[in-house]
Amino acid sequence: MKKSLLALTALAAISTASAAENCRVVNMGFNPAQDSAAVLTNGNAIAKYLETKIRGVQIKTTVAQDYQALVEATRSGKLDFAWLSPVSYVQAHDQAKAVVLLKSVRNGGPYYWSAFVVRKDSGIKTLNDLRGKTIAWIDPNSAAGYTFPRATLVAKGINPDTFFSKQTFAGKHDAAVLSLANGSVDVIATFSNNTQGTSGSWTQYLPADKAAQLVPVVYSKPIPGDTLSVRADYQSGCADVTARIRSAIVGMKSDPAATGLLKKLYTIDAMIPAQDSDYNVVRQAIAASAKK
Incomplete structure (x- = not known):
């Protein structure tokens, strides 16, 4: 019985260590709404900032070829976090169970x-x-x-x-x-x-x-503002890292070390908490735009 218990404990420890390792490397994708080279440069700057705020985490960045590719990369598990446009977020939520964490603020409004x-x-x-x-x-x-x-x-x-x-x-x-x-x-x-x-x-x-x-x-x-969203299964398996990334990005607006990073990325002033219901108006627009 003791051997079985010890074996189970060891297995749990290995599983926990494996999960921690999987959480340590974060794949983050960016929306190619403008020049991809500039987006990647600015995305890398944000990744480096997050790595200084969350010790032990490595952020790997990529810029999708187009909007749909960003949704697909989230659905297939290639990305853990994605900076999604409102329409892409709705698609990723429905197709890939993405969860919206934050939405952008510009000129004082979300x-x-x-x-x-x-x-x-x-x-x-x-x-x-x-x-x-x-x-x-x-x-x-x-x-x-x-x-x-x-x-x-x-x-x-x-x-x-x-x-x-x-x-x-x-x-x-x-x-x-x-x-x-x-x-x-x-x-x-x-x-x-x-x-x-x-x-x-x-x-x-x-x-x-x-x-x-x-x-x-x-x-x-x-x-409604474009989003930072997370893959649902990543969030459930890496809740601590998800929460810390979310908190660090919210805090960028008041951190002198982060001044201008969001502005350079997508002319964003700040990122604030969001919920799925904020994007019901987008669902309505999608339905309307499909009509002739």
Whole structure:
């Protein structure tokens, strides 16, 4: 009996050590919403910061090829944590049991908008003026670059697939802004940080003089902030590391050593606690955007 008990105790110790080792190496994936090289550089800076706050943990970073690849990597277990857009989070929650931990705050609020943006000299002033124009969306899984602007059109009785003369996907917000600025398309759907036309992808990715030549003409409903989410089975098996990573990222806003890291990553001011119900509006937009 004693030998069996000792064997079970030893086995439990080995299992615990194995679990601790599995928790020690953390795989974190980033959303390729803009230049992937810049995202990786800034993601690595955040990883190094987290490693200084959580001793013994190694953070391995990667930037997904596209939005769907980030969801798939979470579903397949290749990633433990992922910086997911609102639509990608909903998909990862439904397909991969991802759990939202935090959401982004910009300009004082945990939400942002989608905007249809045009060149000032285009003569486009209203939503109806967009009819028959060429548009660049971002990605089918982008909230601001596809789902919410399409839902905005559908809510007004417009079929997005017949409203525009041509539709393309830019893949990233910075690429979309450039395609609009150089005249490749008439309009883009992209993110805006407010509804005053003073802060958005065009002001972020273009010099001030060129950004001044672009203007939003229509805004969507508010979109809840993009997320830091965790794979559910990682969270259950590595609860302590999950909690410490979550706490460290929340604390970045008041830590001088972390000043600017989130801003450089995705122009985020802070990350705050989130829950799945915050993204029900995204589920509604997904359903609406699929209508014709």
